[in-house]
Amino acid sequence: MGKSRFIELMAKSMGKTATAEELAELNTFLEQFPESKKMYQVTAALKGSAKQADTVKQKDISTKLEELWYKIKSTDKNQGFINDASKVKPLFHWRWAAAAVLVLGMVGSLLYTRKLRLADQAARLVMHEVRVPNGTTRKLVMPDGTKVILNAGSTFTYPETFAKNTRDVTLNGEGFFEVTHNAKRPFLVHTSNLTVKVLGTVFNVKAYNNDKNIETTLLKGKVQVELGNNPEKNIILLPNEKLLVTNNEPQTRTQAGNTLNQAKVEYQVITLPAVKADEVKETAWLDSRILFTNEPFEDVAKQIERKYNVQIVFESQALETEQISGLLDKESLQDALRIIEITTPFNYRMDGKTVYLSKKEKQN
Template sequence: MGQDKWETWASVLHGEATEPEGAHMDAESEKDLKAAHRIFNAREKVGLVMKLKSPDDAWTEIKGNLYSSHTRWIEFSKYAAIFLLSLLITGSAFWSINSRQKLDDQFASISAPNGQITNVTLFDGTNVWLNAGSTLTYKQSFNNDNREVILEGEALFNVTKNEKIPFIVHAGDAQVKVFGTQFNVKAYRNDMKIETVLIEGEVQFSSNQQSVMMNPGELVLFEKSSGNLVRNRVNTEEYTSWKGGKIYFNNETLHSLAQQLERWYEVKISFQDERIKSFRFSGVINKERSLEYTLNIIEEINKIKFEFNQDYVLVKEK
């Protein structure tokens, strides 16, 4: 607002303005009221609690006294009027900027509860499948100046290409950086490893001050206990088939198998003897089959048996 406009407002408040000036400022006040509405509504959307009146009440209170020829403004000088209006607009601008900063610092998350698989498309067009028991977290400012997410669990990413802004997945002690590609990341908190399988494109896998560029068809595995990186050629279908309800196990421990069954079937599995956890299993688990059917198949292959008690399963050696 220019200095002339401030001076005219002061004249109106003093009752010294001409009729044309008063009519002009009445029209201007309507414009300012609309602006105040926009700022007030923006603050409401981000959940800020204002200690001011609503824009309607504030402006009605001011305008109600503008053109009354019988009202005398003895208590208010010209500069008091200027201060009142500048405080309203400057304060609104401050709260609007502060609201944007608070919004940028907030996080949102998407989860796939145990027993479910979730599919979501992020703001930049990136498509993500979340396996059971997984959570994806990102800033509210995602897609403004960064494309960074935090993964706990397992997810299959199909990243929208953007050469200027890389897509970064933070997964425990590992980080995967891409510009546009398809890959799978598995990083459950209780797992002893973090693994990434590249389906197409190119990604940079980093962990423990080590970094490797991956090619399609490769698996990079970070061992949490030793801090080593292991790199192998694999059949990517075996690492992404969980999206369709199947999981391949290739000489996996029963402990690792049990963790996956817990996430898929919402059941708690315990071992009578810690030694049983190291038994190995190879095969395919189909989520369309019942838990009882799946465990019966595992019993036939291994020298173990399962005891059921509602949502609890105990693993014993035969």
């Protein structure tokens, strides 16, 4: 075993990173060479001052070691001409001290590197879960500087520190993202049925579990969407395009009653109309507004529930499918219902935070 291998094994042993095989190799060597065993004991004794040694600059340690090893090497060449035991004994002390300093430096470096690695792994294991109640929104800044705004009724999960290769977050609900550009670390938004992959861009994702569709709307940059049931199918979106993906419906039995089938994920890409920035309905919620055009009343009702923190119950199935249009801004809940009632007649009654809607019968 060479000197460098011996010192490496000592460093790993003291840093508690050596494998069982490496420890066995070190013990075998120490038994065969008593001088090396004594050097190991000296180094172990000096280990108690390792914390103090950490304050020494690595450059200074390297310089001193070069000088020490040079002296040892020079002395080794002339060792045959030295007969005075009093001169030989200090030489071995120098040798042990030099090896000890080298090992302590390596141990300190290994421990520091290990400490950083463990701290990084621990940070990635620490997950933050943000739940946004109905009636509110929430703004966040990610570890990389990415800005996120979460809509009411959303749950968002992200790590304390992103991984080296990717930046992964999970969304159940709706979020508006301004992603910090990093070509080497794509930003991934995972939802129940799809994953949105970006490098740096501005987009909106609407992925509530109880909605019929999952929407990805791109405003700036470019995104790649991977469908959960078909990871090889990548859909590229360009600015002012929206991807609609059919949300998975609950599993249903076949007519035979034996087999469970799951709805297939279908999708379509829609080009948004050319409108002013404040008239984009997909992001109207950022200003606490609801903008809807020829949408089923039941879909608008879900947005009303999130905005006003209420529960809407339809007592008439025909009312759920009524197509309605309008804009709800700063109105109270009662005023919002009256605005819709102008074009779609219905009756409503309130019981606490529950709103019951029923079809208004035509008068003869």
